[in-house]
Structure formats: structure tokens, C-alpha cells
Amino acid sequence: VNGRDIHSHARPDEARVVHLSLDASLDVEARRLRGRATLRIEASPGAEAVTLDTRDLRIVAISDGSGAALPFTLGDPDPVFGRALRVTLPDGEPVVAVDYETEPGSPGLHWLAAEQTAGGRIPFVFSQGHAILTRSWIPTQDSVAVRQSYDARITVPEGMTAVMSAEHLTPDGVPADGERCFGFRLREPIPPYLIALAAGDIGFRPVGARTGIFAERALLDRAAWEFAEMERMLEEAERIAGPYRWGRADLLVLPPAFPFGGMENPRLIYVSPTLLAGDRSLTTVVAHELAHAWAGNLFTPATWSDFWLNEGFTVYLELRIQEALQGAERAAMLEVYGHREWEAAVQRLGADAPDTRLRLDLAGRDPGDAVTVVPYVKGAALLRVIEAEVGRERFTSYLRGWFERAAFRSVTTAEWVADLREHLLAGDAGLEARIGLRRWLDEPGVPENRVVPRSVVLEAVEHEAERFGSGTAAARLATDGWRAQEWRHFLTAIRTPLPGNRLRELGDAFRFAASANAEVLFAWLRLAVRSHHDPAIPDIERFLTSCGRAKFVRPLFAALVESAWGRPHAERIFGRARPLYHAALAAALEGIVGG
Ligand SMILES: [Zn+2]
Secondary structure, eight states, X not given: OOSOOTTOOOOTTTEXXXXXXXXXXXXXXXXXXXXXXXXXXXXXXXXXXXXXXXXXXXXXXXXXXXXOBOOEEEOOOBTTTBEEEEEEOOSSSOEEEEEEEEOTTOTTEEEEOXXXXXXXXXXXXXXXXXXXXXXXXXXXXXXXXXXXXXXXXXXXXXXXXXXXXXXXXXXXXXXXXXXXXXXXXXXXXXXXXXXXXXXXXXXXXXXXXXXXXXXXXXXXXXXXHHTTTHHHHHHHHHHHHOOOOSSOEEEEEOOTTOOSXXXXXXXXXXXXXXXXXXXSTTTHHXXXXXXXXTBTTTEEESSGGGHHHHHHHHHHHHHHHXXXXXXXXXXXXXXXXXXXXXXXXXXXHOTTOGGGSSSOOOTTSOTTTSOOSHHHHHHHHHHHHHHHHHOHHHXXXXXXXXHHHTTTEEEOHHHHHHHHIIIIITTOHHHHHHHTHHHHHHSOSOOTTSOOOOOHHHHHHHHHHHHHHTTOOGGGSOOTTOOHHHHHHHHHHXXXXXXXXXXXXXXXXXXXXXXXXXXXXXXXXXXXXXXTOGGGHHHHHHHHTTOOOHHHHHHHHHHHHTSTTTHHHHHHHHHHHGGGSOHHHHHHHIIIIIO
């Protein structure tokens, strides 16, 4: 909480990595990345060593820039934080070159066999560094507080194309002995969790001047259609937040094993294939990840306890972008939905629970596991309160100024508060008291001065859910003109358990099991699980063995194991689906299903 990153072994005050050069090749058969990470170091006077983070890496050799070996020691392994690697600094140029290889189980890389891809012909590999997994495929200072620029040369087997969260220098590849080599460079310094690498049968389709879609070739047409509005999103985001500072903004559609909806890697946003609904109804995730180009990427929280700065600002911007693109009512629906999730989380965790505060205490915890909706929704709700107090125009211009002042820096909540006081509150004690800044940041629960969002459309949807609950036939509900957002809300608002005949009636009337919208399908399947609905089991099994997105998979398994009815299904399906899931998700599910 005092600004030191407790989730990294690095001691940046002593010696700090400022640039990474990665020269690596992918051994798809052995599921290993092998290579050299050359780190440029900035050392303070008198510093004798630099401390790096590693996890599940085999260190082969360490040398200075001219090839002379450097002494090093590896600390004791910790299952979450990995091992500290302490390297004696060279006398000359402050460069440290680490030759290493990853283990097949290194959790930062996910290797997929050809048959686990959409195309089915060529394997796929992707990295996922958030929150502290980059250390398991690159030995560097894996800390949010240590920003580093990078360049890379990645060699892949024939038939594969490599992409990274960086400028692509050789998009067509340079053939060498049946292999292909790709060059990358990112001049802007970023925290290591934003370094991203993927390789597979990947093609590209531009959708705008600065925007385009990378995807498995088999998915490229669908993906380019689904995300065709990306350039307009980027333009709206700039109108609110100021200039986009990263050059291009491309998007990579990942295979189903990708555990998140999206990941905001600079220049290369990752998205889940579950967003391919066929009607552009799930593209708010793209708006969210684009918003991270300002919040989280341009400025980064200096510790994981300040994570809300990242997600709270992002959700606020996401809602503003959606308001500009789709109108106030659609944006209000998203906001209402978020507040409902926040309220549910507070109810689940307890109104006094420390994890319902914005500033979190994550000592000894994996920041990747500690994430709830609280930093997202409560963070955005705080910004709404400030906006309501000072007016939208003044708040927007403050935001642009903040993005400017904090650009390419890692900042704590305290630094943001100081900036807010200086540039917006300007000594107005009454204003700060009305906002209740302290209470929002450091007290648990839902502050009573939040701006409660309202959506007349969702209120009507809730009314229909109540009518259904009190006996009205499904066919007689007023559902004309409903889109995916309304259906999802309807399914979430229905009280469970439902008797089997009423579930069947709903399913027959609206055919939710055939929905191409993953959110609607998930809400339907969860309703079915909570109602112990046997006929839905094949649909649940199909969904869980073809989708690896944690947001859907975790709650479905959690709901299944709650009952003697569901537990055997959970165990059988997990056994089948496990190879599809990302390592971190599989480990979490082990705790749910295996425990
Ligand atoms: Zn986010």
C-alpha cells in the first residue's frame, strides 16, 4: 500500500530493467520457448547486482554484453511468486543476457494442439502475462512498477505466423531452413504483463486506417465483420480521452482456450472467440480493451493494490464510448448490469469485507486470483460521483489532463489523489467532502452517495421476469424488440429454482440453447443448473468443452458442484474439458471441482 510492488522480487531502486531484447524460438512439439533475453539495466551508484523474477524457467547461462559469464543465484521457489534470480552486474556496459528455456507447464504460455484450433491443421500458442505470469516465459523484472520497452525476434515452425504487442517489423517473415522469423519493436515502455506473443495459422484483415483483425484464417471473415466498427470506437475514445498514443490498434481473436473476454495488450488487443455472436452484440469488450490504451497502459497502477485505477477508469471510459456509439439508454443498461454485479459481489463477500474496498490488501495473495468486479464497477462509480459533482465537461477535461500528466508512468492511488486535489478539487473542501473520497477508497461496501444508474428498458425486462415467475405463460410475455442485452438480463432476473416444466416452456418459446450470443447461452445454462434440469446437461457439456472463458466456466462448475445432482456431472465434464483450459483456470477449477 505504500507504493512498493510486493508481487515482484525486483529491487528497482537498486537496479532496474529499462529495455528487453528477446531472441527466441518456439519448439511446438516440446512445448518450450528457448532463447535469450538481453536486459539493459539502469543501476544506482554502487549497485552490485540486479534482481529478476522467474518462474518455471530453466536458466542455461548468463553473460554480459560481450559474452563473459556472470555469476548468479536462484532463490527458493514460491508456487505463486516464483524464484528471484540475482545476477552480478558486469563492470562495463550494464547489460545482462539470460539464456533460458521455459518448462512445458510454464503457466504464462498456453500451447494448443492443431485439433484444439478453429482451423484444425496448425498448432497455436499464446502468452498471457496478467497478472504475474510473464516471469514464467521471460526472465525480467515482472513488476507493474518497472516499465520497459522491448524488441523481439521470434522464430516459429513453417506455417505459423507470430504476432506481438508491438510494431511488426517483418510481417511477411524471412524463411530460414523451413522456419520463419518475425521481428517486433515497442518503443513505449510498458509493464511486462502487457508483453504478448501468439503464433499459429494467423491471418490479417484491415478494418480501418489504424485498426485491423488478426485471427486464425478459418475465423477471419467472421471476425472482420464482427469487429468492423473498431475504428469508430477508437475515434470516439480519442474524442473523450485525448490522442491515442500507440500507433496501431489491432485485435487478435484467440482460440476458445483464452480464459478472458479480452486483454488490453498495446497494439494487439486479445479477445475471446465467444465475442463472435454474429450480430455485433458483444463488442463492448472491444470498447473496454481500447479504453485501457489510456487507463492501465498509458498510466499503470504502481502496485496491484491500486488495480482499481486501471479497471475503474477503463469501465468509466467504456461506458462513455458506448454512450457515444449506441446512445444513453444502451450505455445505461450496461451500467445497471454492472451495478447489479457489484451489489451481488458485496452480498457474497460481506458488506464489511476488505475486498469490497477500492484499495486492496493483497499481501501474500496472487493478484490474478483476487480480482472481483469491485475494482471495475466501484472504481467507475467513484468517477461518476466526481463527474456528477463537477459536471461532465470539467471532469472530461480533467481526465485528459490526467492521462497526459501520468503518461508512461506507474502511479499509486495516493499520487492520483494528489493530482485530483491539485487539478480538480483545487482546495474546495466542501467538494471533497461531498465526494467522500476517503470513504470510497478505503472503506468497504457500497457508498450511499453513488449515482444509481437507471434503465427503463431493463425495468420493463425485470417486470416481465416477475410476470413469468408468478405464472404468466412464456408465450404471453411482452418481449417484442428485445436484443441480446435484454434477454441476458431477463434470464438473470428470473428467480430460481424453476420447475422443469416451466424451464422447458421457456426453452421451447425462446430457444436459448441455440443462441449464438455466449452471454445469453451462459445465463440460460446457469438457470438450468440452478434448477437441476436434466435435459440441459448435453448443452452444458458442449458449452464447457468448447469454451475456456473463466467468466462462464467457473460459475457453471461452481453451481454444478453445489448439489449432489450436479457434482457427478461436474467431475465428468471437467475430466473431459480440462486440456482445453488455460493453466491458471484449470488450477482454480481443481479447487472447485476436485476439492
Ligand atoms: Zn479491463
